[in-house]
Amino acid sequence: MDDQTHSPNEPSAKQDSDSLFDAPPMAEQERMVEAVLFASAEPVTVRDLVSRMPHGCNPGEALEYLRKRYEGRGVRVVQVGDAWAMRTAPDLGYLMQKEIVESRKLSRAAIETLAIIAYHQPVTRAEIEEIRGVSVSRGTIDQLLEMEWIRLGRRKMTPGRPVTFVVTPTFLDHFGLESARDLPGLKELRAAGLLENRPPPSAFPIGQGDSEDERQDEEQPELFED
DSSP, X not given: OOXXXXXXXXXXXXXXXXXHTOOOOHHHHHHHHHHHHHHOSSOEXXXXXXXXXXXXXXXXXXXXXXXXXXXXXXXXXXEETTEEEEEEOGGGGGGGHHHHHHSOOBOHHHHHHHHHHHHHOSEEHHHHHHHHTXXXXXXXXXXXXXXXXXXXXXXXXXXXXXXXXXXXXXXHHHTTOSSGGGOOOHHHHHHTTOSOSSOOXXXXXXXXXXXXXXXXXXXOSOSBOO
């Protein structure tokens, strides 16, 4: 008798191989993606989902189905850069008003530096100082880096090859943005409590507008106001 003969009740090696790589139904893949996004404190990339889910799954397709399923709900599936997350619907942000009121405001120096980086990225430190009309405190840059709201970008192809700064996915996630193209205007920044009701630095010619005494208060290394 041939040793490779299988009984009718025994699956062949090919059948075992086929079943091993069969992907779960798309509805089950949606549930997997939903579970990962719900449990993750940080946005999750498609590559990370691929590494977590069973072989043969298509997390990109599952994400699209999941995003459509959450449309109009209190929680949405949103894209943050090249990653995905579950976030509160923007029109329900007023329910989080207590947390917003209790949060500490960024200092004027920090918000100006951050805004310049966000709206002019990639931008060098010298360019930031030229726009602000005053030197940038090293402590402000360091703490924005520690908060992971900005990061080092590519070096510019200019003498000295200075490094540039760009905003991070963490910054985009904080403001509920998909990309830097969706940055809020001054009205939205003031509504979030991050800007005072005063003209922006760009409203004045470089080096003018504030006296030197007023500017000295900005050159504090602390990121937050007391």
